Amino acid sequence: MRNEIALTLQKALRELYNIDWQIDTSIIQRTKKEFEGDFTLVVFPFVKQARQSPDMVAQSLGDYFQQNLHCRFNIVKGFLNLTFPCQVWINFLKNNYTNTSFGYFATGNSDVTLIEFSSPNTNKPLHLGHIRNNLLGDSVSRILAACGKKVIKVNLVNDRGIHICKSMLAWQKFGNGETPESTQMKGDHLVGKYYVEFDKHYKAEVAQLEAGGMDKTVAEKQAPLMLEAQEMLRKWENNDPEIRQLWNQMNEWVYQGFAQTYQQLGIAFDKVYYESQTYLLGKQLVEEGLQKGAFYRRDDQSVWADLREEGLDEKLLLRSDGTSVYMTQDLGTAQLRYDEFHPKEMIYVVGNEQNYHFDVLKLVIGKKLKKEYGPRIHHLSYGMVELPFGKMKSREGTVVDADDLMEEMIIEAQNKTSELGKTDFEDGKASQLFEMIGLGALKYFILKVDPKKNMLFDPEESIDFNGNTAPFIQYTHARIKSLLRKAADHQINYNHQSFNEIDLQKAELDLVKMLYEFPQIVKTAGEMKSPALIANYAFDLAKEFNRFYQETPIFKETNEQLRDLRLHISQFTALVIKNAMTLLGIHVPEKM
RNA sequence: GGUUCCGUAGCUCAAUGGAUAGAGCAACUGCCUUCUAAGCAGUAGGUUGUUGGUUCGAUCCCAACCGGAAUCACCA
Numbered sequence: 034m035r036n037e038i039a040l041t042l043q044k045a046l047r048e049l050y051n052i053d054w055q056i057d058t059s060i061i062q063r064t065k066k067e068f069e070g071d072f073t074l075v076v077f078p079f080v081k082q083a084r085q086s087p088d089m090v091a092q093s094l095g096d097y098f099q100q101n102l103h104c105r106f107n108i109v110k111g112f113l114n115l116t117f118p119c120q121v122w123i124n125f126l127k128n129n130y131t132n133t134s135f136g137y138f139a140t141g142n143s144d145v146t147l148i149e150f151s152s153p154n155t156n157k158p159l160h161l162g163h164i165r166n167n168l169l170g171d172s173v174s175r176i177l178a179a180c181g182k183k184v185i186k187v188n189l190v191n192d193r194g195i196h197i198c199k200s201m202l203a204w205q206k207f208g209n210g211e212t213p214e215s216t217q218m219k220g221d222h223l224v225g226k227y228y229v230e231f232d233k234h235y236k237a238e239v240a241q242l243e244a245g246g247m248d249k250t251v252a253e254k255q256a257p258l259m260l261e262a263q264e265m266l267r268k269w270e271n272n273d274p275e276i277r278q279l280w281n282q283m284n285e286w287v288y289q290g291f292a293q294t295y296q297q298l299g300i301a302f303d304k305v306y307y308e309s310q311t312y313l314l315g316k317q318l319v320e321e322g323l324q325k326g327a328f329y330r331r332d333d334q335s336v337w338a339d340l341r342e343e344g345l346d347e348k349l350l351l352r353s354d355g356t357s358v359y360m361t362q363d364l365g366t367a368q369l370r371y372d373e374f375h376p377k378e379m380i381y382v383v384g385n386e387q388n389y390h391f392d393v394l395k396l397v398i399g400k401k402l403k404k405e406y407g408p409r410i411h412h413l414s415y416g417m418v419e420l421p422f423g424k425m426k427s428r429e430g431t432v433v434d435a436d437d438l439m440e441e442m443i444i445e446a447q448n449k450t451s452e453l454g455k456t457d458f459e460d461g462k463a464s465q466l467f468e469m470i471g472l473g474a475l476k477y478f479i480l481k482v483d484p485k486k487n488m489l490f491d492p493e494e495s496i497d498f499n500g501n502t503a504p505f506i507q508y509t510h511a512r513i514k515s516l517l518r519k520a521a522d523h524q525i526n527y528n529h530q531s532f533n534e535i536d537l538q539k540a541e542l543d544l545v546k547m548l549y550e551f552p553q554i555v556k557t558a559g560e561m562k563s564p565a566l567i568a569n570y571a572f573d574l575a576k577e578f579n580r581f582y583q584e585t586p587i588f589k590e591t592n593e594q595l596r597d598l599r600l601h602i603s604q605f606t607a608l609v610i611k612n613a614m615t616l617l618g619i620h621v622p623e624k625m
Numbered sequence: 626g627g628u629u630c631c632g633u634a635g636c637u638c639a640a641u642g643g644a645u646a647g648a649g650c651a652a653c654u655g656c657c658u659u660c661u662a663a664g665c666a667g668u669a670g671g672u673u674g675u676u677g678g679u680u681c682g683a684u685c686c687c688a689a690c691c692g693g694a695a696u697c698a699c700c701a
Contacts, residue, residue: 059641068644075643077681087681111681112644154701191701308701335699344628345697352699359701388629389696416631417694424694453663470663482638486631487694494637498663500649501638508663516660557641569639572648583656583665603660625663 034121035061035553037102038072045097050083050090063550069107070114071122071546077111087111119537122545123598127530129548130605136551136612138181146182147374148174148413150382151295151302152189155287156196157225159294159435160425161418161490162384165479168618169415170382171300172480172564175616180559185374188302189366192284193309198265200224201279202258203231213286219293219436220286229430234258297439297472299618306366314365315357318402319350327401338397348393363394364402371406378409380562385414385485413562416487418479433492442471442496449498455625466622470504473619477503480617481568501572503619506610509575510621513607516587520600523588527597535594540581544602547577551609555616564617571613578606 035058042061046052060078064070076090083090091113095106098115105116129135150170153159159167170186178184204211204227213220235258242252253259268276295301319336322328328338328350336351350360357365370379381391391412399407417424418433425432446467458466478496482488498504520527537545551570558566587603590596611621 062641062643065644073644075682077643080681110644194701196701333699346627349699354699356699358699362701384695385630386695387701390701392629414630419694449663455661455663478637486638489637491637494650497637497650500663502649502663504663505649508661512661512664519660561641565639569648572639576648579664580666582660586660588660625661 034117034125034549035072038074038098038115041098041101042074042094044101045094046079049093049097050079052079052082054079058553063546064114066543068109068112068114070116071104072115072117074113074115075111076113080111119535119542120533122537122542122549123533123535125549126545126598126601126605130601130608131528133608134612135605135608136555137179138552138555140178140181140183143181143183144377145185145374146177146378146380147185147187147370147376148177148380148382149187149189150174151300152191152383153291154191154194154196155221155224155284156200156228158219158221158290161433161435161438162425164298164435164438164475165415165418165488166382166384167295167298167300168476168479169413169484169564171298171618172567172616173380173382173413173562175618176555176559176562176564176567179555179616182559185304185376186302187304187306187370189306189308189311191308193269193280193312195262195266196228197280197283198262198269199231199235200228201276201283202262202265203227203234204283205279207234213289219290220288221290221294222434222436224283224287224290231258231262294435294439297436299472306369308362311366311369312357312362314369315361315363316351316365318364318368319361322350322397322402325402327403338393338401340393340396340401343396343400345389345393345396348397350397360390360394360397363390364398367394367398367406367410368404371404371409376406376409378411379406380411380413382413382415385416388412388414411562413484415484419487419489421489421491421493433490439472439475442475443467444471445495446471446474446498446504449504450625458624462624466625469620469622470498470507470625473503473507473614473621474498476617476619477506477568480564481572483565484563503614504625506571506575506614507619507621508625509578510607510610510614511623511625512582513578513603513610514623516603517600517607519588525597525600527600529597531594535598537598538585540584541599541602544577544581544606547574548602548605548609551613554613558616567613567616571610571617574606574613575610578603578610 038061039056039058043054043056046054060075062073064073074094076087076094080087080090088108088111091108091111095108095113098104099106103118107114148170151167153163174184174186207230208227211223213223216223235256238256238258239252242256243249265276269280319328323330323336328336330336333353335349335353338348338350340346340348348360349358352358367379383391395407395410398404398410420431422431450467474496481501554566554570558564585599587596587599590599614621
């Protein structure tokens with residue numbers, strides 16, 4: 034419909050005013066509820082070229098639409114509202130209400146999009162900040178796939194470096210041979226425990242040195258534990274068998290822990306990279322850049338890129354001892370991925386604290402090294418999750434642990450359910466439901482917020498289950514399913530197509546029009562890489578349905594065609610809710 | 626200090642440059658002998674940080690200022 038309007042508008046502009054207009058369906062908006070109409074066109078953009086008053090342009094265009102598209106129209110202050118015959122909407126409903134992939138676009142031979150997310154360190158378990166990263170990455174992947182792209186999800190695990198050595202060292206010194214089995218702890222939590230342990234002892238050492246009169250910054254560098262950790266990193270880089278074995282073992286514990294967390298979150302990757310295998314890769318590119326004259330070497334042998342002309346600073350690419358830094362590896366991994374998948378776009382889901390890093394990365398690859406994939410890098414930058422008392426700090430124990438939080442949400446869902454006196458579930462269904470609701474609430478809470486904004490999480494007030502939440506939307510879905518079950522119980526076969534003489538009421542029409550918007554929302558969410566658009570749409574839709582549900586009894590309706598039509602609308606709404614929530618990685622129940 | 630991002634109801638969040646800035650939570654008022662009340666209807670709550678500018682039209686774009694955050698490492 035939108036396309037037809039746009040095409041007709043293009044023709045009208047050419048014929049009436051000789052204006053050459055590029056098709057852009059986004060200027061055709063849904064009419065606001067307080068006005069009469071289905072679609073609204075703002076005519077102001079054309080009045081200058083048309084050399085007529087806004088109302089005259091609207092009148093002429095309205096006449097044209099009326100003749101060519103058989104719609105009615107009204108004009109309010111330069112806004113042209115078009116109203117289509119009811120039958121148009123009924124046809125839309127008939128043609129789509131059983132289409133289980135409604136809102137999803139076909140893949141075809143489309144572009145490859147590579148998306149990196151999660152990218153954890155292996156020295157501690159995942160926390161709420163990681164959850165936002167994982168959920169965003171997963172949901173954007175789903176949305177882009179729904180937009181017809183071939184999406185490849187990759188994870189880059191930071192499995193090496195000084196921070197892992199800290200955990201290893203602390204375990205060696207204070208661990209007494211503890212294992213996940215012996216302690217009944219998840220592996221990542223056990224390793225995280227020793228990361229904290231290291232910090233505790235390290236701080237004590239620094240304090241002692243300071244008490245002995247040493248300067249703080251010197252003490253921080255001279256503390257025996259820090260020196261030992263650095264020594265361990267050197268041994269690691271020299272392939273010391275003992276250190277490598279310990280490293281392998283502790284990483285293995287962490288991976289088993291992560292696997293559980295990922296599974297519960299419902300996310301998976303197509304490919305996992307490990308920094309221990311890729312961290313040397315960038316050196317070749319740095320060498321290439323040196324030869325091209327894109328970079329330069331200082332007297333101390335360190336290598337730099339000069340980005341002052343681009344408004345940034347000079348950036349280190351290789352240390353004076355020849356070892357690689359973060360930027361070096363990212364240069365390497367970008368090349369590696371590009372060679373492997375030739376993506377049209379490479380998305381990095383990384384927090385906004387690294388905005389500068391990605392500005393530099395893009396410039397170094399595109400402007401300096403002149404690689405064609407430089408401009409294809411897209412940093413999907415998201416805001417921090419803040420607590421009422423500030424940022425999460427693992428060393429200060431103010432982190433909200435991912436596993437704990439998920440567990441609490443599930444228990445909360447269970448409590449809430451029994452509070453409401455809902456106990457009638459088949460064997461095994463109840464625990465599935467609690468998980469669906471608890472995790473759904475958590476995911477929705479995070480995804481409904483615009484990714485680039487910082488958001489606040491208050492652990493004292495647990496996440497709501499009423500209002501603009503996943504449980505509300507899930508409840509609406511369950512309600513509809515209950516309606517459809519009742520229809521089946523009453524032997525009502527509403528799957529027929531004979532609705533030709535029926536007029537839709539406003540509540541029904543509003544709902545159908547909102548359902549019509551879904552594919553457009555998916556498209557925009559893909560372009561903007563924002564699950565928040567999907568989340569807010571799903572809420573609006575559920576809200577709209579509940580209004581309809583409350584105001585419009587279905588089974589009391591004596592006109593059978595009208596009753597059946599309402600069942601169509603209900604079924605379609607359930608389908609769209611499910612499709613929308615699936616894009617957020619949230620399941621919807623048949624009953625709750 | 627330089628750069629980037631954010632400031633919308635008491636709180637948490639919406640609003641591709643379009644009509645009277647919307648939801649939820651919290652507060653208050655109604656609606657369950659039932660198509661599931663995790664719901665619906667209603668009341669109250671706003672100078673969209675401030676001041677200018679661009680525009681037919683600005684929460685949105687531009688400039689300055691005020692607040693807050695991030696970043697500017699031979700960390701990642």
